[in-house]
Amino acid sequence: MKSLPLGRLRSVIKKEFRQIRRDPRSLMFMAFLPAFMLIMFGYALNFDVKHIPLAVVDQDGSRASRDLVDKFRTTEYFDLKAVLPRTAAIDPLMAREAIRAALVIPPAFADDLLAGRSPAVQIIVDGSNAMSGTTAAGYVGAILQSYSQRITLQALARRGLGRVTLPLTTEVRVWYNPELRSAMFLVPGLMAFILMVIVTVSTAFSIVREKERGTMEQIRVSSLRFRELILGKVVPHVAISLVSAHLVLVLGWVLFGVGLRGSYPLLLLAMLLFLVGALGQGILISAVTRTQQVAFLLAFLTTLLPTFILSGFVFPIRNMPAVVQAVTYFVPARYFLAALRAIMLKGAGFGAVWDQFALLLAFAVLSLGMSVARLARGEKERRPRRRARA
């Protein structure tokens, strides 16, 4: 008795494989697109803010002010683009993004320094890119701080206190990614993002195509159960996407030096659960739609931007309002990314990631279960109608 349903499942799997083979271009995309994209984006992207174009308005023109300007000239964080005569000249340059920051040294800068009045230097930052704006303001602050510190120490030395050591030193340690390499952060994130999109999309047509072409009727009248149909459609894609996930993994290690610190079986389990969940989301989309066009739109709308923005890849989830945080629980890449970072970068064991695994499993079961339920319901609605027509 048991061999019979398995036999049916096997024939669906065989049919799916044959259908996938018939479209070699799509198969190529499924297998190699993730790897290609990882290479491209892994090299292209980084977050480092350096060489911020800067303009200086030196209204003082003293030795002290030139000294300060030199501090900005010698750092790699800023590129001195222009020395302007008036503050009014800043506006047009900033408007066409020729500069992103400007430093204005007030007229009595050197006198104030000598008289012991703390002078204020004005910094104008283009805030339209809030991130690089924040960073630029931070850099300026740090440079001014070290400048003040030098002046203070010089003053102390002159007062006969001799060599003064700094009273506080900070020792910064960065764990898991000591050189703060962007790749360590990018590779797991890109992996989750790219796989999510391509894997979901690869099954988003699987059922709706049969509906549109009318082959769904043939399946309906066969003895095949819906859960066998869905399982049969998922299995071949799990195989293909596991291969492409491994390609991405190996490339991340070979090209970008993002190795695996934790255990491989644990990572494999994470990938498997995630891929089944993503495929399940595609199947669910396929089950609820009637045309490939709508399935395509839904697959794109639910994966591209939500995965990029809501998975915690670049935008920290803890910054989001509670309602949006609640929505992130429906984005499986969120759990996968957390598991990837923990296993690959931190070498975490099962104890640290079990909750992510549980949620991935729940997502997979839910999406596949809902697809089966949806198809069964569609069948029930269809039967009375057919009878009525007859």
Next chain:
Amino acid sequence: MKAILSIVWKEFIQLRRDPRLFPVLFISPVLQILLLGYAANLDVRNIPSVICDMDRSAASRVLLDEFVNSGYFTVRARLERMSEIDPFLDNGQASMAFVVPRGFGDRSAGGKPASIMIIADGAESQTATIGVNYATMIANRYAQRIILDRFDRVRGPGQKPVLVNAEVRVWYNPELRSRNFMIPAILGLILMIMTIALASMGIVREKEAGTMEQLIVTPIRPHQLIAGKLLPFIFIGLVEATFVILVARLWFGLPIRGSLLLLYGMCLIFMINTLAMGLFISTISRTQQQAMFTTIFFVMPMILLGGFVFPTENMPPFFQLVSRAIPTRYFFVGVRGIMLRGAGLAEVWPQAAALLIIGTVLFTLSVLRFHKKLD
């Protein structure tokens, strides 16, 4: 003209046939902008941190309070031993740790240099970078105060030490809200995804359904067919743009400092790009499935290399070159300029021109390709 209109009519009828399409087309952009507008926030505040004060002196408390009260860090736990830090960072409950070693207070009181340790989780490298910057700045300020205090106590001749204060003014986006930077880009991404997805299915669907032959035998010319297929999508795109702009303006309070007309103009020429791209995909694909994968191939670089989150100027030279061919890059710069900086045509014409050029090239390519297909 009549031929084009009849194609437009046919397309609308066909679009109406799937009752799920219209909700997807018009409700989802609003949902997406609402959700993503809140989520796309890179302001680094309230970094979850743990504090490990092994000194428990007055001085250590003063220093640690500086970190706690800065608003950049939220304390998740106060720990006794260094070894207790590990689990917090391992499972991501905290991203930073501040450690004050034993003897810190005594050394400070004795005028000897003391040290503290700041630990950051490098797996989230950009939070770590910003967090470490904030923390060192706070520590330096503390150090400076100690120096000044000591100086006051000595009192003698010579130059008084002073601090050079930074008076920071932020233009265009005074509160440095990253949302203001992100939302104009999200507008572009939503428009792109919708129009590209619709257009890329446009022709391949007819091919797959076998209705292409019927269209070919009608007296409709290829350019009429293309115009008729794309016009409804332009209409849909403009309605969607209106929805998204309304939400951005009324819900998120984003400024629109420049002219609304110019903003719509940018949306329009941007859609010419995405539609032409979709059309091109549609002509080179045999099945809708192929069209879908090819679309991903085009869309991913538009999201990642256009300067939505990752600044284009940081890219290596080769990819800077690549990003010059990416329409989103120009759209993002142009629309951010119009909305945030009040840029007019004088400022955004380079972006508009670039979009027009890329759009024309793409369009010509796909029309040529389409002609060849028909012969």
